[in-house]
Amino acid sequence: MIKIMNYKALTFLLVLCVYTTSLSAQTVYSNKEYSRFGIAIGLTSSNLYNDTVGYASGILFNGGFFYNLSLNDKLNVGLELLYSGKSVKKESPIIKYRFYYVDIPLFIQYKFSENIRAEIGVQYSKYINSKFLYIDGSKKSGMHVQSLSSNIDNEYSMLLGAEFDVLKDFKVGARYTYSLKPFIGKALPYFGVFQFTLGYVVNRSNKQIFGKKEIN
Secondary structure, three states: HHHHHHHHHHHHHHHHHHHHHHOOOOOOEEEEEEEEEEEEEEEEEEEEEOOOOOOOEEEEEEEEEEEEEEOOOEEEEEEEEEEEEEEEEOOOOOOOEEEEEEEEEEEEEOOOOOOOEEEEEEEEEEEEEEEEEEEOOOOOOOEEEEEOOOOOOOOEEEEEEEEEEEOEEEEEEEEEEEEEEHHOOOOOOOOEEEEEEEEEHHHEEEEEEEOOOOOO
16 A cells, blocks of 8 residues: 555656656746837827917828837836927918927836827937928929028927727827927927827737746
């Protein structure tokens, strides 16, 4: 009887060792997304405030890269790098003004679910250049483009937005950024920008739970 019990105990230990060894030889990941990297393109609708003319809002394009990192089940942190155009115009005579920036938004996202997120944060916008366009019948395009010298420079803004996943690798988002210049006493023109984007996830990762262990 004692021999039978010893055999059973030995068999159980052997099976347990094989199972444990097999488990330790694998890399196990969580089924929840840990980070994502991708590209984004979109439109900007811009308003220029504190100007003396009263320009109408204009629409231009933006595009670049995004990276999101999961902090926990409810929060993400996000960072983006976007080349962004901000445009305003005069109706009479028709003149369009275009200002180009490199935008760097940094924000926290609250996850209502795995597919729906709200965000709040700040954005630094590095001024690159600006142009203005007016009707010119001598040009093939019908518009004359010329460099513009202005007192509009780098921007620091606050942002609010939301985004949701429409397919596995695609997301859409809407965001509003408003310059901090009026809050820091700078009496210069500044932008308020509504931005709509479409994002494509190039790469995503899942958090590693168990690391791979080499077996000799």
